[in-house]
Amino acid sequence: MSAATPRSGPTRRVVFVHDPRMAQFELHADHPFKPIRMELTRSLLVHAGLLEQAEVIAPRPPNDDDLLTVHAPDYVEAVRELSAGGPQTDAARYGLGTADNPIFPGMHGLVSLICAGTVTAMDSVATGAALRAVNLGGGLHHAMRARASGFCLYNDLALAIRRAVDVHGLRVAYVDLDAHHGDGVQWLFYDDPNVMTISLHESGHYLFPGTGHTYETGKGAGRGLSVNVPLEPYTEDASYLAAFDAVVPAALRAFAPDVILLQAGADPHRYDPLADLSLTLTGMRDSYRRVVALADELTGGRLVATGGGGYDPYRTVPRAWAQLWAAVTGREVPSSLPDAWLEEWRDLLPSGSELPRLALDGQGDFPPRPKREQITRRNGVVAQRVVEALTAVWQDTGLGGAVTSR
Amino acid sequence: MLVNEIMTRKVVAIGPDTPIRDVQLLMEQRNIRHFPILEERSKGALDSLVGIVSDRDLRLVGADHPRAPANVTAADPVKRVMVTNVLVAHPDDPIEETAKVLRDNKIGAMPVMDDGRLVGIVTGIDMLDALIFMSGVREASSRLEVELADRPGALAGLLDRVASRNVNVSSVMTSRADEGSVAFVLRVGTFDGHGLADHLRGLGYNVLWPPEASEA
Numbered sequence: 378m379s380a381a382t383p384r385s386g387p388t389r390r391v392v393f394v395h396d397p398r399m400a401q402f403e404l405h406a407d408h409p410f411k412p413i414r415m416e417l418t419r420s421l422l423v424h425a426g427l428l429e430q431a432e433v434i435a436p437r438p439p440n441d442d443d444l445l446t447v448h449a450p451d452y453v454e455a456v457r458e459l460s461a462g463g464p465q466t467d468a469a470r471y472g473l474g475t476a477d478n479p480i481f482p483g484m485h486g487l488v489s490l491i492c493a494g495t496v497t498a499m500d501s502v503a504t505g506a507a508l509r510a511v512n513l514g515g516g517l518h519h520a521m522r523a524r525a526s527g528f529c530l531y532n533d534l535a536l537a538i539r540r541a542v543d544v545h546g547l548r549v550a551y552v553d554l555d556a557h558h559g560d561g562v563q564w565l566f567y568d569d570p571n572v573m574t575i576s577l578h579e580s581g582h583y584l585f586p587g588t589g590h591t592y593e594t595g596k597g598a599g600r601g602l603s604v605n606v607p608l609e610p611y612t613e614d615a616s617y618l619a620a621f622d623a624v625v626p627a628a629l630r631a632f633a634p635d636v637i638l639l640q641a642g643a644d645p646h647r648y649d650p651l652a653d654l655s656l657t658l659t660g661m662r663d664s665y666r667r668v669v670a671l672a673d674e675l676t677g678g679r680l681v682a683t684g685g686g687g688y689d690p691y692r693t694v695p696r697a698w699a700q701l702w703a704a705v706t707g708r709e710v711p712s713s714l715p716d717a718w719l720e721e722w723r724d725l726l727p728s729g730s731e732l733p734r735l736a737l738d739g740q741g742d743f744p745p746r747p748k749r750e751q752i753t754r755r756n757g758v759v760a761q762r763v764v765e766a767l768t769a770v771w772q773d774t775g776l777g778g779a780v781t782s783r
Numbered sequence: 784m785l786v787n788e789i790m791t792r793k794v795v796a797i798g799p800d801t802p803i804r805d806v807q808l809l810m811e812q813r814n815i816r817h818f819p820i821l822e823e824r825s826k827g828a829l830d831s832l833v834g835i836v837s838d839r840d841l842r843l844v845g846a847d848h849p850r851a852p853a854n855v856t857a858a859d860p861v862k863r864v865m866v867t868n869v870l871v872a873h874p875d876d877p878i879e880e881t882a883k884v885l886r887d888n889k890i891g892a893m894p895v896m897d898d899g900r901l902v903g904i905v906t907g908i909d910m911l912d913a914l915i916f917m918s919g920v921r922e923a924s925s926r927l928e929v930e931l932a933d934r935p936g937a938l939a940g941l942l943d944r945v946a947s948r949n950v951n952v953s954s955v956m957t958s959r960a961d962e963g964s965v966a967f968v969l970r971v972g973t974f975d976g977h978g979l980a981d982h983l984r985g986l987g988y989n990v991l992w993p994p995e996a997s998e999a
Binding site for chain 2: 409474475476477519526527528557560581582583584585586587588650651653
């Protein structure tokens with residue numbers, strides 16, 4: 378398997394979930410979450426011709442029954458009332474009305490729609506209607522059963538996993554490449570034998586949400602199925618990919634999933650203002666290609682991908698997600714980005730913001746981070762610790778015997 | 784935090800005449816490392832602390848080891864190997880005080896006595912649990928480390944600034960103290976730790992973590 382090289386040709390039957398309403402909402406201007414990044418990405422894909430062979434479909438109609446497979450009834454009720462302008466007496470109890478999770482009109486409907494998008498993506502793949510599916514509006518990995526967190530109101534990923542397991546009878550491997558730990562998804566499936574969660578992230582010692590330590594390995598029937606690779610601030614491409622290669626293939630092979638759900642938050646990039654990892658677009662592209670190659674190896678190619686974090690909306694997010702889409706569809710993003718894309722947005726961006734002309738940046742475009750060797754050594758120790766701890770648990774639980782005896 | 788909040792209340796206490804062999808068995812079966820030893824003061828009740836015995840004292844019995852007690856076998860009563868000058872804690876003792884006593888005397892546990900009665904036992908492991916709790920992350924949060932002048936109101940002022948951004952503080956710890964300044968680590972309930980840090984820098988605070996964005 379050569380994870381870093383693209384597949385031989387375009388992959389047929391890839392669904393792109395789209396609904397203009399997913400990107401058309403306003404938070405207060407200071408909030409780091411910028412919905413415009415979705416339209417910038419879609420427009421880039423259109424101008425680059427990358428959506429031509431895709432099947433663009435709308436999310437299924439949102440419904441509360443989906444939400445209630447994951448979220449507490451009182452929480453959904455509270456969100457609906459706050460969304461409609463109700464009194465904010467109980468808001469704090471549910472993590473709402475804070476700087477991160479402002480209450481805004483229509484939020485229940487909007488986030489329900491985003492969730493329906495990821496469920497639709499999962500349905501498309503689970504039924505065989507498509508080989509892969511992407512919902513860039515999804516990826517709300519911090520939302521808990523009865524609590525909003527990190528601008529995640531409802532957990533679309535958890536809803537899609539529940540549906541894959543309960544309705545389609547699939548075992549799901551969740552791979553989270555966002556710079557922040559995928560805590561909501563991890564805790565919601567912490568004891569579930571049908572779901573493995575894997576998260577590579579900046580260490581919780583430094584970054585929100587503060588969890589995702591190596592010793593969080595699952596419990597009960599889910600023991601050994603929660604995998605965390607906490608990385609040092611300023612981790613660069615080579616060290617990141619080495620940690621990925623040390624842990625992710627072994628974990629996925631041991632679990633042998635039916636489908637992979639990828640959360641591809643775009644915030645590991647060094648330009649991201651909220652996190653401190655130092656990846657380039659080349660490293661991020663290579664991580665996406667590795668996940669796609671593992672899907673080809675283990676799930677017959679079945680893969681659902683979502684967006685996630687990403688707070689450098691003009692330079693980084695569109696390019697990162699174009700690479701994600703290209704990896705999922707087995708195509709290449711043209712190395713020079715289309716003039717028509719730059720033209721379309723020229724007058725629409727805030728002053729001082731500019732779109733990039735090249736598809737990629739790489740490690741050679743930036744000075745090396747100080748302490749690179751220490752960081753690399755530290756990440757290597759952590760990755761090794763994760764593998765050793767999990768291998769012992771897997772031997773104990775009888776998971777992945779074929780892998781560990783190799 | 785007080786001893787009362789971290790101690791183990793269900794203590795397995797034994798009498799001084801219990802055979803060492805029985806105590807060794809209890810130690811292995813119940814996975815216990817320290818046994819307070821009580822005598823009968825009022826009729827029918829073991830209620831007077833006379834000693835303590837640790838897993839190390841018990842393991843040395845009959846061992847081929849320079850510190851093994853001479854002429855003691857597993858059939859002898861446990862009072863032959865118990866320590867009699869027992870250091871004890873009170874339920875209202877601050878745990879940092881108890882930790883210091885454990886550390887200075889290189890011992891692993893202290894019986895907790897209230898008004899002459901044994902009410903619990905506190906061990907080094909309880910101290911580790913307390914450390915994990917105090918330094919741990921109970922709510923989704925970011926790390927913020929700020930150096931402040933060591934004077935009245937400095938921390939209060941910082942907390943005020945954080946609160947005015949509608950951000951919750953779930954934990955505060957001292958990370959170091961120098962002449963005239965103290966560094967605090969706060970866990971703040973926001974995923975935009977950098978935004979908060981930049982805001983505080985703008986107000987003149989010396990924020991040690993997260994760092995300033997190094998690239999425009």
